[in-house]
Amino acid sequence: MRILFLGDDWVGSNARSMADGFREAGHDVLVIDTTPVALPGRLTPPWVYAKLGRGRAPWVLADLHRRIDAAARDFRPDMLFCFRTVHLDQDRLLALPAAVRVHYSPDDVANPYNTTPEYLRRERDWDLVITTKEHNVPELAERGARETLFVLSAYDPAWHRPTARRSPQExxxxxxxxxxxxxxxxxxxxxxxxxxxxxxxxxxxxxxxxxxxxxxxxxxxxxxxxxxxxxxxxxxxxxxxxxxxxxxxxxxxxxxxxxxxxxxxxxxxxxxxxxxxxxxxxxxxxxxxxxxxxxxxxxxxxxxxxxxxxxxxxxxxxxxxxxxxxxxxxxxxx
CATH class of the missing domain: 3.40.50.2000 (Glycogen Phosphorylase B;)
Known part of the structure; x- marks a missing residue:
């Protein structure tokens, strides 16, 4: 499949590992990094804006969605895979041209920290909602999610493997x-x-x-x-x-x-x-x-x-x- 993957793409992030997992499984994956919106750099204007309780910086959000829209238009994905994109514009995400739209949450979706009112408003419109918490499956169904899937967390063999010690300290x-x-x-x-x-x-x-x-x-x-x-x-x-x-x-x-x-x-x-x-x-x-x-x-x-x-x-x-x-x-x- 051609997969347009949206997630935080910094070294060591679970989203990057998941994107690489799809590539290793044989799919054509295009990643758009959502870090500027999800985790703005400390003391940057978007970080200050969020700390003042105003939400995500609208100018950063608008720029990210322009890049997502362009990628979707040129790449023509079969699947849109969103790795915890609760801070993005849900209406624009769900309007993207893709046969299947999937939202993945690595944490408890009943914890308010892991959702937003904007996401909850459109949760039932995702084709599939994936959770790593087994207890979330009936809770998602109760909230009206169309389809749900429980998967365990994972490790990335590119990073998580036995290594020699780098320090004499034990x-x-x-x-x-x-x-x-x-x-x-x-x-x-x-x-x-x-x-x-x-x-x-x-x-x-x-x-x-x-x-x-x-x-x-x-x-x-x-x-x-x-x-x-x-x-x-x-x-x-x-x-x-x-x-x-x-x-x-x-x-x-x-x-x-x-x-x-x-x-x-x-x-x-x-x-x-x-x-x-x-x-x-x-x-x-x-x-x-x-x-x-x-x-x-x-x-x-x-x-x-x-x-x-x-x-x-x-x-x-x-x-x-x-x-x-x-x-x-x-x-x-x-």
Whole structure:
């Protein structure tokens, strides 16, 4: 198929991985980058405009839609695939010439942060709405969505793969992900226990005073291959979920084991189905259970590495790359 793909096209973005997945699956893909509207650069006029509560900068939005319209006219797509384009003009998107119009949401569509009134007004007019949250399927049907499809998140083999360590530092435990209110105290408590043996990487962590007071290694966001480089230095890689999205799995569910890291994650039905607890990963429900797991990983590093490798083999063998999701989506459409 000829696919006009709209999404944030920065290095390490899930949208870029999905677009490449469609290309690898054999489709002709044209990508239009929506980053200028979705994530304007910090302190730029569009960023200031949004921070003042005025929404997305209309001049940036108009320029993006002109490029989308021109691409659709020249490319003549069979499918319009929109990766979380809730901040774009829904009327203009749905008027584009394409046989099938698909909207994909990587997060909980019941969370107001992941929608807009403009999107909700036209949600029922998309030919297919895709979600990575199984609980969203009946909720979307209740909202009037024409057709829905649940697919799991995925990993990108171009970035998420075992790499050699880039630093002599090794950490007993680490978390790579954004600072969120539901994670802050949990991660800070772990940092107090493990100190310099713990790494915490991601946006916002350096702004937590209690965490800075520990001796844990703090760093900024890492994307793409840099994520795998970080995983290579961490013995036990925490997979923490987003309560606002009611997560039962996340992208890290696949990215950590694909990168060769030992998956130490919250116990959910999806995690238990994807990896075998005790042989391919370690799951926990309480801080006490996690403490036992981390003590084991530190005292039995060879066994931990063997478990990480079995987890990697399982995730790869079971078909959880973005190309596999692209094939699921096109099969559903056909």
């Amino acid at each position: 950490f007993t435990v680490g978390f790579v992900g954004a600072c969120r209110p539901d994670r802050r105290d949990f991660v800070t408590d772990l940092a107090r226990i493990h100190g310099a043996r713990m790494a915490v990487l991601g946006p916002g962590w350096r702004r937590v005073p209690a965490l800075r007071a520990t001796s844990a290694h703090l760093g900024g966001a890492v994307y793409g291959e840099e994520f795998s480089n970080a995983v290579a230095s961490i013995g036990a890689n925490l997979v923490l979920l987003n309560s606002d999205n009611r997560d039962t799995h996340t992208c890290r569910t696949f990215e950590v084991p694909a990168a060769g890291g030992l998956f130490v994650g919250e116990r959910t039905h999806e995690h238990a189905r994807l990896l075998d607890d005790g042989t391919e990963c370690r799951l926990f429900s309480t801080p006490e259970e996690l403490a036992e797991i981390l003590a084991w990983a530190e005292t039995e590093p060879d066994k931990a590495r063997d478990m990480a490798e079995r987890g990697r083999v399982r995730i790869v063998a079971d078909g959880h790359a973005y190309v596999d999701r692209a094939r699921e989506i096109t099969a559903a459409i056909r």
